[in-house]
Amino acid sequence: MGWIESLTAEFEKTFIRDDRYKVFVTGFKNTILITIVALLVGLLGGTLIAMFRYGFTQMKKKKAITLPAKLLYAVFWVIDKVLALYVAVMRGVPLVVQLLIMAFVVMAGFPNKLVVCCIAMGLNSAAYVSEVVRGGINAVDAGQMEAGRSLGLSAAVTILYIILPQAFKSALPALCNEGIAVLKETSVVGYIAVVDLTRASDLVRSRTMSPLMPLLFIAVVYFACVMLLSWGVSILERRLKQGDRG
Amino acid sequence: MIEVKGLKKEFEGLQVLNGIDYTINQGEKIVVIGPSGSGKSTFLRCLNLLEEPTGGEVWFDGINITDPKNDINKMRQKMGMVFQHFNLFPHMTVLDNITFAPVKLKLQTKTEAEANAMRLLKRIGLEEKANEYPNRLSGGQKQRIAIVRALAMNPEVMLFDEPTSALDPEMVGEVLDLIRELAKEGMTMVIVTHEMGFAREVGTKVLFIDEGVIKEENTPKEFFEHPQNKRLQEFLSKVL
Numbered sequence: 001m002g003w004i005e006s007l008t009a010e011f012e013k014t015f016i017r018d019d020r021y022k023v024f025v026t027g028f029k030n031t032i033l034i035t036i037v038a039l040l041v042g043l044l045g046g047t048l049i050a051m052f053r054y055g056f057t058q059m060k061k062k063k064a065i066t067l068p069a070k071l072l073y074a075v076f077w078v079i080d081k082v083l084a085l086y087v088a089v090m091r092g093v094p095l096v097v098q099l100l101i102m103a104f105v106v107m108a109g110f111p112n113k114l115v116v117c118c119i120a121m122g123l124n125s126a127a128y129v130s131e132v133v134r135g136g137i138n139a140v141d142a143g144q145m146e147a148g149r150s151l152g153l154s155a156a157v158t159i160l161y162i163i164l165p166q167a168f169k170s171a172l173p174a175l176c177n178e179g180i181a182v183l184k185e186t187s188v189v190g191y192i193a194v195v196d197l198t199r200a201s202d203l204v205r206s207r208t209m210s211p212l213m214p215l216l217f218i219a220v221v222y223f224a225c226v227m228l229l230s231w232g233v234s235i236l237e238r239r240l241k242q243g244d245r246g
Numbered sequence: 247m248i249e250v251k252g253l254k255k256e257f258e259g260l261q262v263l264n265g266i267d268y269t270i271n272q273g274e275k276i277v278v279i280g281p282s283g284s285g286k287s288t289f290l291r292c293l294n295l296l297e298e299p300t301g302g303e304v305w306f307d308g309i310n311i312t313d314p315k316n317d318i319n320k321m322r323q324k325m326g327m328v329f330q331h332f333n334l335f336p337h338m339t340v341l342d343n344i345t346f347a348p349v350k351l352k353l354q355t356k357t358e359a360e361a362n363a364m365r366l367l368k369r370i371g372l373e374e375k376a377n378e379y380p381n382r383l384s385g386g387q388k389q390r391i392a393i394v395r396a397l398a399m400n401p402e403v404m405l406f407d408e409p410t411s412a413l414d415p416e417m418v419g420e421v422l423d424l425i426r427e428l429a430k431e432g433m434t435m436v437i438v439t440h441e442m443g444f445a446r447e448v449g450t451k452v453l454f455i456d457e458g459v460i461k462e463e464n465t466p467k468e469f470f471e472h473p474q475n476k477r478l479q480e481f482l483s484k485v486l
Contacts, residue, residue, distance in 0.1 A: 060298055065314055066314070066315070069314065141331075141333070143329055143331055143333035144333060144335065146296055146327075146329065146333060147327075147329065147334075147335070147392075148335075148347075149296065149319075149322065150294060150296060150322055150325075150327035150329075150396075151322065151323070151346075151347035151395070151396070152319045152320065152321075152322040152323030152347065152351060152399065153319070153347055153350060153351070154319055157350060161346070162335055165337045166336065166337055169337070
């Protein structure tokens with residue numbers, strides 16, 4: 001048998017026989033779904049965490065003289081510390097372990113494991129995003145906050161409309177990295193029996209007993225997705241730079 | 247209009263302002279000069295609480311703004327501020343820079359704010375820059391737009407924190423001209439500057455701040471021709 005014939009046979013075995021391509025299609029759909037939901041949760045949650053923590057640094061302890069103001073300050077202080085702990089834990093414990101804890105302890109008995117994956121990965125991503133956005137915020141010139149406040153805008157409005165848009169722009173490359181990381185990290189969801197791309201290749205491989213074709217295939221698919229993502233971000237980056245060299 | 251009583255500011259053990267008492271009346275143009283590190287910028291920034299005083303009080307329009315019970319955001323709407331480094335918002339067009347605060351604070355509708363902004367831009371001859379981003383403008387243009395942004399709030403007083411210190415020499419004139427015009431129109435202002443000629447020409451009073459206190463206060467003529475304080479005499483002999 002020539003190499004073309006053997007390759008064709010491998011292909012037939014991996015994708016065509018018993019409609020195995022359907023396993024890959026399911027896997028691909030789940031990988032993309034988990035990535036998108038986890039990223040949305042991560043971006044939203046991470047931005048909120050970063051905004052809160054930055055806003056808290058702008059709060060002045062000495063100004064809190066009246067009892068309600070003191071109480072508010074105390075509550076914010078506690079939240080800030082809880083968030084710091086959250087970020088530390090999320091970054092300090094392996095994602096697989098977090099996923100297993102979520103699936104078998106926190107959300108044990110929850111029937112839809114896909115949702116569990118989205119939540120676990122989203123919460124994990126939020127921690128990383130919050131640090132990335134915080135870095136972006138810190139990179140914005142302090143004069144921007146002063147200018148906003150000097151016009152009579154509240155700290156919250158200034159952060160939301162003046163600081164954050166600029167922070168996102170400088171954080172975009174790091175956020176792109178985070179997107180890539182989430183996409184690739186979805187490959188661990190097979191641990192709780194969710195069929196993603198990696199799990200799909202495992203399933204097919206265990207039937208066909210030939211590893212090359214399924215593994216090579218998913219490697220190419222992951223790579224193509226990452227390329228697509230970074231291409232999209234680079235376009236966004238270019239558009240944000242227009243008319244604005246700062 | 248602005249009354250400063252026993253103003254003190256300490257930065258982590260460093261006493262920058264050591265008890266300043268001063269009253270600024272409507273229509274006055276107070277020019278503040280002094281060596282670097284003397285506390286003159288800190289004094290200015292304490293007037294709208296960009297720096298939180300560690301002691302003393304600042305009263306504006308009969309309201310103690312250092313009292314945390316009073317809404318500082320409301321007070322700041324009436325106190326325009328111009329910074330050394332302009333601090334325009336780089337992600338907004340010139341027009342949005344000017345209209346953002348009045349619209350967001352619901353002081354003007356978008357149409358009103360835009361008409362007002364265009365009128366102000368026309369006045370400084372930059373109406374064709376309305377849709378440009380700040381980074382495409384020269385320093386002098388940026389600073390004039392920063393002044394216009396503050397004016398768009400219809401402030402009662404304007405605070406200038408070394409408005410020409412970050413400019414190329416050939417751009418200083420256009421910015422000073424605009425400030426001069428505002429002064430003529432009766433705007434109350436407090437100006438921290440190193441431009442002695444300008445201080446003398448525009449100021450109704452000149453203050454010399456050194457070591458965190460006002461060492462001398464006088465009309466420009468007396469201040470520059472017959473300085474009393476020894477430190478001021480030394481300072482003037484170096485800069486004039």
